[in-house]
Amino acid sequence: MLLREVAYAKPESLAEALEILAADDGARALAGGQTLINVMKARAGSPDTLVDLSGLDDLKGIELGADGTLELGAMTTYSEIIASSEARARPILGEVCAQIADVQVRNRGTIGGNACTNDPTNHLPPLLAALGARFTIAGRGGEQTVPAEEFFLGVYLTAVGTGELLTKITIPAGRNDGFAAVTLGVDGTCVVSAAASLNGSARLALGCVDAVPVVLSPSSTDPDAVRQAVRDTALDPPSDVHASSDYRRHLAEVLAVRAIEQAQRS
Amino acid sequence: MATSAVPTERAISVTVNGTTYDREVEARKLLIHFLRDDLDLTGSHIGCDTGNCGACSVIVDGTLVKSCMLLAVQADGARVETVEGLAAGDELSKLQQAFTAHHALQCGYCTPGMLMSATALLRANPSPSDDEIRKALQGNICRCTGYWNIFEAVKAAAE
Incomplete structure (x- = not known):
């Protein structure tokens, strides 16, 4: 498919990237391109300028702090997370990244791209929300760090504004996590997903049932309590060819229990 | 504009x-079009052009990618390997010979992508398990549904 004409910049520094993004409101960041290139083919989006982030070393790499905190550069690919010994400090990360699409997509797709796309069917937004991840956004005026609740704002919409970039995702220490999803084929996009984290208090995040991950804190990990906590959120998920609203509500309860059970075993 | x-x-x-x-x-040119139209390397195929089928799979700087989801400008400075580079002259690679021996191609449309995916797998993991072979070929669709013989060929090449 021939894309619409587009300008292309490959900045060598974060400052240069932010400058280009701020100068042109039709500019879009190009991370792994595993969503954006297809969006451009379909003309669902037609940026005037692509700002290729692959030359920005500041956005790459995985660091494990002495206290177990993980810092992942936004341009870190799924394959790099899967292969990283540091990322194994939070094993669920590599485990879920290995469930995204296929080898080729995992080799190019990035954690930052997945989060910034905030497609409700993506695996990582609910997972990152459950893990208590924090998102660092850089703009020309400086940087700010926000929790998931303030990062995911709507379908395809995050707190990263025009002229800004997500630079890194910070994940606190912990090991007792779980993820469960009903997907379109093995490793396909999610119909409904649930992520759980039992580090300290129980924290659940449900995906594909609302515009953003629905975060809740069940009073206990007992399956009935978990189901009740999901019911108490009064979900009103969309209906589509893959699942009716009622079926998604049902799946949310089932998958929440499964995610909690995995977190208890891990 | x-x-x-x-x-x-x-x-x-x-x-x-x-x-x-x-x-x-042009910045808008996909790597697959650059390979096929500009360089006349038509071994890599365009199947779906949506990133699903894997017929356009090539290896860029040692990493398997779908060349319909990469711009040619993103490959600037890179070392790209396509199906045309697998054979040494007239000598097919061990994997290509295994595809022939095991009838791993019917219409042949998916074959270049299958070969590149399997080549990337065997480089990284010379003795893959059955599940690892299947997982490595997950991003490649065979419209003839001839997966079993493709699997057998990769397995034979690995041994």
């Missing part, structure tokens, strides 16, 4: 199967 001072074309240098090509390309 682009209104900024950022150019819509770029001079790139890409090494494909050992030969370096210097070309001026």
Whole structure:
């Protein structure tokens, strides 16, 4: 498919990237391109300028702090997370990244791209929300760090504004996590997903049932309590060819229990 | 149209199967089109053009990618391997010979992508398990549904 004409910049520094993004409101960041290139083919989006982030070393790499905190550069690919010994400090990360699409997509797709796309069917937004991840956004005026609740704002919409970039995702220490999803084929996009984290208090995040991950804190990990906590959120998920609203509500309860059970075993 | 001072074309240098090509390309050109139309390397196929089928799979700097989801300008400075580079002259690679021996191609449309995916797998993991072979070929669709013989060929090449 021939894309619409587009300008292309490959900045060598974060400052240069932010400058280009701020100068042109039709500019879009190009991370792994595993969503954006297809969006451009379909003309669902037609940026005037692509700002290729692959030359920005500041956005790459995985660091494990002495206290177990993980810092992942936004341009870190799924394959790099899967292969990283540091990322194994939070094993669920590599485990879920290995469930995204296929080898080729995992080799190019990035954690930052997945989060910034905030497609409700993506695996990582609910997972990152459950893990208590924090998102660092850089703009020309400086940087700010926000929790998931303030990062995911709507379908395809995050707190990263025009002229800004997500630079890194910070994940606190912990090991007792779980993820469960009903997907379109093995490793396909999610119909409904649930992520759980039992580090300290129980924290659940449900995906594909609302515009953003629905975060809740069940009073206990007992399956009935978990189901009740999901019911108490009064979900009103969309209906589509893959699942009716009622079926998604049902799946949310089932998958929440499964995610909690995995977190208890891990 | 682009209104900024950022150019819509770029001079790139890409090494494909050992030969370096210097070309001026439009930023909107996909790597698969660059390979097929500009370099006349038509071994890599366009199946779905949506990133699903894997017929366009090539290896870029040692990493397996779908070349319909990469711009040619993103491959500037890279070393690209395509199906044309697998054989040494007239000598097919062990994997290609295994595809022949096991009837791993019917219409052949998916074969270049299957070969590149399996080549990437066997480099990284010379003795894959059955599940690892299946997982490695997950991004490649065979429209003849001839998966079993493809699996057998990769398994034979691995042994």
